Amino acid sequence: MPDLFASGPEAFPRTMEPWQAFNLRMARGSGRNVDGSVPWRDALSLVGTLPSLGIRPRTALDLAQQIVDERRNKWKTCRRRTYQSVLAFDVFMRQLHSTKPQLATFFTNHVASAMHRYWGAMFPEHYQYSRFDAEWSQTFGGEILFAMDKLNDMVRLLVRWAEATSDATLLFASSMGQEAVESSLIETQAYVTDPARFMAWMGVPEGAWQLQPAMLPQFNLLVAPPVRYAFMQAVAGLKVGEQSVAHRIGPDGFFSLDFGQANLAAEARIERPGSSAPIREAGLTNVTIDDRSGTTAYHVHPGSLIVFDGKCPSDERSEISTLDLALSIIAMLGASVPPYMRRPIKL
DSSP states (O other), rough: OOOOOOOOOSSSSSGGGGHHHHHHHHHHHTTOOOOOOHHHHHHHHHHHHHHHHTOOHHHHHHHHHHHHHHHHGGGGGHHHHHHHHHHHHHHHHHHHHHHOOOSHHHHHOOHHHHHHHHHHHHOOGGGOOOOOOHHHHHHHHTTTHHHHHHHHHHHHHHHHHHTTTTTTEEEEEOOOEEEEEOOOOEEEEEEEOOHHHHHHHHHTTTEEEEEEEOOOEEEEEEHHOOOOOOHHHHTOOOOTTTOOOEEOOOGEEEEEEEEEOBBEEEEEEEEEHHHHHEGGGGGGEEEEEEOOOOOOOESOOOOEEEEOOOSSOOOOOOOOOOHHHHHHHHTTTTTOOTSSOOOOOOO
């Protein structure tokens, strides 16, 4: 199953495509603030497929309780980021049991997401200059532990599966850790909410560009060759609220622009060479951030790697390079290591 930045819901087997379509719609509607609504038409189309997908009754009850909790405490909608992974894990486990693959991988970002946003709520003492008010810390101080609890459930089920499966090895890998970074609460951020209006203001005609999936506050798109150079020149001089807009240019007309300018004045303007306008006239909105969270923690080295193969536990601790992981897995599968890779290590 492709990730949540996939351009379409294609999955294999095809019975998972309704789930993936629902997944994509929910994720794209919650790029920064979590959308508290539910696309009931899509959700109802899933009801008949839930048993075949592998959604456990316990998960369904847990999710129903989450919906009730959201009605009582709106701030708890932030936990939908975690529940997306919980549901996806049930689907993964069903496929693991039914197809018995030689290699299977599952990726979740829900713990990292909670750490990015709420480290300051859980560890306010880690900051020298940042100021987080007591109400915010009290509200979100338990979100990292909540995310970790759901991860613990996943690990427990995987270990149970491995113990019942002969010759199974589990690798739990996190390539990076996190620690506090100086930050402050964010009331608003500027986002492109009307891509067509923004591109028209940038001088790119309709039909000469194509929107691409992105993780907010990024704005990703492909620009056609006839207007590509002019757009590149305009982006080079682009400013929002007098702040230059960081950007990257990739092959085949790919552009990635970093918006998300925080706490701008209501009358903030956007500028490009030869033009200036209020941001709303260029398709941007000062979006109110529901949980007021910024990036209160960010990635640091090293990460962690845990190997479970059902043997006696070892207290040995050693450091390895992340470059060793792929080729070590290749060696474990008995496949040939490509000559351009380094010699594998033994995990």
